[in-house]
Amino acid sequence: MLERISLRRMAKNQRGTITAVKVAGDLGRRIRDMGLVPGTEITVQGRAPLNDPVALRIRGNTLTLRNNEADFIEVEIEVDKAD
Template sequence: MTKISLREMTKYQSGVITAVKAGGELGQRIRDMGLVPGTEISIRGRAPLYDPVALRVMGGTLSLRNNEADYIEVEVDDA
């Protein structure tokens, strides 16, 4: 098990969020959408220019910009 930032995750990789290091409006928005520690996520894909990233969370699909994904730390299996 290793901790990486959400930006570094590859397509179809899944993991569990361990920390959200953003405050203010961004932190609020991230949490509003269900991205809180303990939540399982998996990467669905990236936009044609590799940014934003689309991910599956709690049965829905969300997208985040890479610079927003930087604030989210995820624990993933060593593969």
């Protein structure tokens, strides 16, 4: 089953596909410039020692962004039906 959640709520090593980036202006531009656009597959690589920022694996490379920036990114993830 597929579910849409905010990037902030993703767990470490969880995979997902970006479905929307809901922010305009500088932040939105920056997020898109760095390749975080709908259809992109990402994996959460880890989080900083204080849980923020978060590091993402994207197309074989690593990006990092703050949790409050991740809030604007909506991701589609696979969830087990058993849950």
